[in-house]
Amino acid sequence: MIYADYNGSAPLCREVIDYLKDRLENGPYSNPNAIHHLGQKTKMAMENARAVCAKAVGAKPKQIIFNSGSTEGISQVFFSLLYGKIKSGKNLIFISGIEHAAVINCAKFYSEDQGYEIHVIPTLPNGQCDTEALSKMMKENAGKVAMVAVMAANNETGVVQPYKEIGQICQEAGTPFVCDTTQYIGKTAFNFSESNIDFAFVSGHKVGAMTGAGFILAKDHSQLRPLVIGGGQEKELRGGTQNYIGFETIAVAMDTFEKKKEKIQKLQESRLAFEKKLKEKYPVVIMGDDAPRLGGTTFISYPGIHGQAVQIELETSDIYVTTSSACSDNEPTTSKVLKAMGVTEDVGRGAVRISLGPCSPEDAYDRIYDALIKAYEKLGKIKSY
Template sequence: MIYADYNGSAPICDDVKDYLIERLKKDGPYANPNAIHYLGSKTLMGMENARSICSKVLGADYNQVIFNSGATEGISHVFHSCLDNAQELGIKAVIVSGIEHSAVINSAKAYANKGVETKILPTLNTGIIDLSALESWLADYGKELGLVAIMAANNETGIIQPYEKVAELCNKHDVPFLCDTTQYIGKTIFNFKKSGADYAVTSGHKFGALTGAGILLAKDPTSLRPLIIGGGQEKGHRGGTQNYIGNETLAVALKNFEKNLDKIEALNSKRLEFEAALTEKFPEVVIIGKESPRLASTTYVSFPGIHGQAVQIELESQDIFVTTSSACSDNEPVTSKVLKAMGVTDEVGRGVVRISLGLCSPLEYYDEILDALTKAYEKLGKIKSY
């Protein structure tokens, strides 16, 4: 079996599994980390140690790390902090790109009732956001902008965005910048301070930690307004008893990432080799974002005329699990909004499948996927579906 949907959710990594087995075998600490007795302080120490590790791996200060349930919560928290009092602050617009995850786009749109317009930044055909449009919108709207939210890497295409440049422009115009690093952290090196972003978010399940645990990084945590009020946990930024075991796994998984940094380059070369071999066999195949910087282990490939879903099912019958971007309505697979924003035609858009592996995936997986895709394309190519 080959699991190739890491961008959807990565398997729990071996170091985290070992950690959890040992952790659960031990007699605690299981006390509430907010309890004042000795056992509570033991749990707290474990969790704070995890915060310290996460801050070091992510290039942030210890107090800039806020544990939460994941990226969607982090994104909602930042939008709430920047836009909840939009009317009092005279905020009239927010900028997001057209390739953002729905957690970002829908959060932006939710503030329409507070008079905040969602401005969708155009994307170039390369899959990279239009920086010159951003620059002129920042200049035009200035202080009326409540937030700019742009991702570091796209979940479908793996295309890496010029987020440091975005931060520079936002800082120049004094507009807060949320960098959605959900697909970036744990796949490549990210340094929060160097990025220049005001906020960054991630989910543990994308890099081998437990699902339901995540991180919000905030340059100035006092700029946050709590989304969940509760009993003042996480220094008042996020109420509710912390998911301390989940938070501990974030640190274990990030350390595991650091330990395996040398694998990124090998994975990247093998992926490029795989893509080259595939396009040599099938010249009509399109690799989305081929000319753009991409994550080491994401390939988004289309054979125009063969439905992505048919390819996905065919691969699944060979025990290989990939995904497509196609949302279906009335059995009419459609081109994803990300691909539409990049100007990809329906002919190409309907044929895509996403192959996403992880840092520790064996390189030979690419050879097996190549064989399986070859079989699938040869078979399905005879009865082209659209």
């Protein structure tokens, strides 16, 4: 079996499984907010996890607000920056055209509910946000932009965005920069203090830790307001008893990054060789081919052969891919991300996302190559559109 949907959810990494076995068996187990000895021990383990996560991403522990993952984090940041603030005269939200539903739908909500105007930053054909266009938009709308949201790496194409440059543009304009780092952190080196980002996000299940645990990275947490009020946990920024074991698994997963660096590098090399071989054999299109991309992501199309047909065919070889992101997988048309890149319908409909990670078998790309050839040969005889 080859699991090739790491961008959907990465499997728990070995170190996390070992940690969990011991942790569940031996504790400490308590409410981390209890003042008895066990509560304090549990709290110490959770605070240690915060410190490990902070070190892994070049942040201070106080800049980490634990939560359930990126969707919640993004919702909280939008709420904090936008709710009830339109009176301040800043009524514009700038977002890129390739954002995840977590960002797009927050922007839509605050547009419909609070009256903000959404402006979409153009995307270059290589899948990167057009920073020149953003600069121009910022100048033309000086003093009116409430926030800019551009992700660090795209979940479908894996294209890495020029987030430091975007952060610089935002800093010069005095505008908060919200960067959805969900697909980036844990897959590539990242340092929050050098990133020019005001708010970033981590989801446990994208980094080999547990689903339902994550955190916000906030340059200045005093800018945040709680979305979940409750009992004042997380410095009154996120109420509710903490999912402390989930947070600990993120720390364990992130702590293995240095060890996995070499594997990620190898993954990148194998991916490039795999893509080259395929391009030599078939008229395939690889999205964001000429842009920097995440080590293990290929979004590939054979125009004329429907992506879903390829997905089903690969599944008969026990290989699990998707046609786009989990949140839009049911749509049999060209994804919004590809449309923003100017990809035509005949190319977009053939797209299949192959996303691997450091725990993938070493020969994964060879096996996927063989299975893809089989699928293309079979499906190519009766083109699906």
